[in-house]
Amino acid sequence: MTKAMLIINPSSGKEKAPRYKPHAAEILNRFHEKVVVRETLREGDAVRFAKEACLNRYDTVVSMGGDGTINESINGLAEQEYRPKFGLIPMGTVNDFARALNIPLNPEEAINVLMSQTVQSVDIGKINNRYFMNVLAVGAIAEATYNVTPEQKTMLGPFAYFIEGLKAFIKKTPFQLTIEHDTGKWTGHAYLMLTALTNSIGGFETFAPQARVNDGKFHVFILKDFSFPHILKIIPSLLKGELKEHDQVEYIRSSHVEVSSSEELAVNIDGDEGDRLPFHASVLPSHLNIFVPGAE
Numbered sequence: 001m002t003k004a005m006l007i008i009n010p011s012s013g014k015e016k017a018p019r020y021k022p023h024a025a026e027i028l029n030r031f032h033e034k035v036v037v038r039e040t041l042r043e044g045d046a047v048r049f050a051k052e053a054c055l056n057r058y059d060t061v062v063s064m065g066g067d068g069t070i071n072e073s074i075n076g077l078a079e080q081e082y083r084p085k086f087g088l089i090p091m092g093t094v095n096d097f098a099r100a101l102n103i104p105l106n107p108e109e110a111i112n113v114l115m116s117q118t119v120q121s122v123d124i125g126k127i128n129n130r131y132f133m134n135v136l137a138v139g140a141i142a143e144a145t146y147n148v149t150p151e152q153k154t155m156l157g158p159f160a161y162f163i164e165g166l167k168a169f170i171k172k173t174p175f176q177l178t179i180e181h182d183t184g185k186w187t188g189h190a191y192l193m194l195t196a197l198t199n200s201i202g203g204f205e206t207f208a209p210q211a212r213v214n215d216g217k218f219h220v221f222i223l224k225d226f227s228f229p230h231i232l233k234i235i236p237s238l239l240k241g242e243l244k245e246h247d248q249v250e251y252i253r254s255s256h257v258e259v260s261s262s263e264e265l266a267v268n269i270d271g272d273e274g275d276r277l278p279f280h281a282s283v284l285p286s287h288l289n290i291f292v293p294g295a296e
């Protein structure tokens with residue numbers, strides 16, 4: 001019997017997620033004999049549900065929610081030996097993972113993607129004993145994401161993170177950082193370090209246009225000694241997709257990173273506060289098969 005699980009965070013998308021439940025369940029019913037809908041109540045539920053789907057050998061898991069819920073679902077799937085095909089219906093503010101996979105940000109259109117039955121193999125990142133799909137960040141912008149209020153997100157969307165990040169940049173001083181990677185070691189001072197798996201960070205799809213979802217590599221950006229006037233110069237580079245060429249940016253491609261600092265710093269994992277440094281992260285190449293739009 002073919003089985004699908006639909007995981008929904010009813011609080012996501014400003015509580016609009018439940019209205020899309022019938023359509024998503026109906027589409028899944030067309031391709032599976034049994035469809036189970038699980039609604040999350042609190043943090044950790046999506047991890048548990050996704051893990052349960054693996055252990056019970058479901059064919060498909062579809063997750064409807066913001067990047068938080070998608071990240072949790074991936075954490076439930078990634079550790080297991082048997083992993084169902086995964087689908088996502090983005091309901092959050094930024095939705096970087098959906099952007100990177102060309103999944104429409106309109107929920108109805110994203111549900112229709114499931115009909116194409118086209119899957120793409122996608123890399124997943126592992127940091128210590130957690131998994132992530134988009135980005136690890138250390139530094140001011142990383143910390144600024146915690147200050148964004150739900151009201152700011154409603155009013156400004158992804159731009160809310162950008163504004164808080166800029167404010168944080170102006171106030172901060174650089175920190176010491178050491179990164180060991182596939183071909184050597186970088187040591188210096190930085191304002192921000194981003195380790196991206198996909199092209200989209202904070203809603204900017206021009207961040208790492210060279211990144212492919214299954215290239216087996218992290219795309220590491222180190223923003224070095226970056227005082228106020230330079231911030232304004234970096235914005236055009238970012239928008240043109242040329243960030244890695246900027247003279248204040250160090251760019252490294254690597255399948256793993258070992259990151260440490262002489263200072264007390266924590267790493268931000270897909271937008272949530274994570275472990276303190278040092279950390280080790282590696283790419284799990286083509287670890288999940290994810291539903292993406294089919295060829296037109």
Ligand SMILES: Nc1ncnc2c1ncn2[C@@H]1O[C@H](COP(=O)(O)OP(=O)(O)OP(=O)(O)O)[C@@H](O)[C@H]1O
Pocket residue numbers: 009010011012013014040041042043044065066067068069070072091092093094095153
């Ligand atoms: N029923 C629920 N009510 C409130 N919070 C929930 C519920 N279920 C899960 N959560 C928590 O909500 C967190 C945030 O959800 P998620 O990121 O999916 O949506 P969002 O807040 O709309 O997205 P974004 O942060 O992109 O705006 C989850 O990580 C989870 O801990």
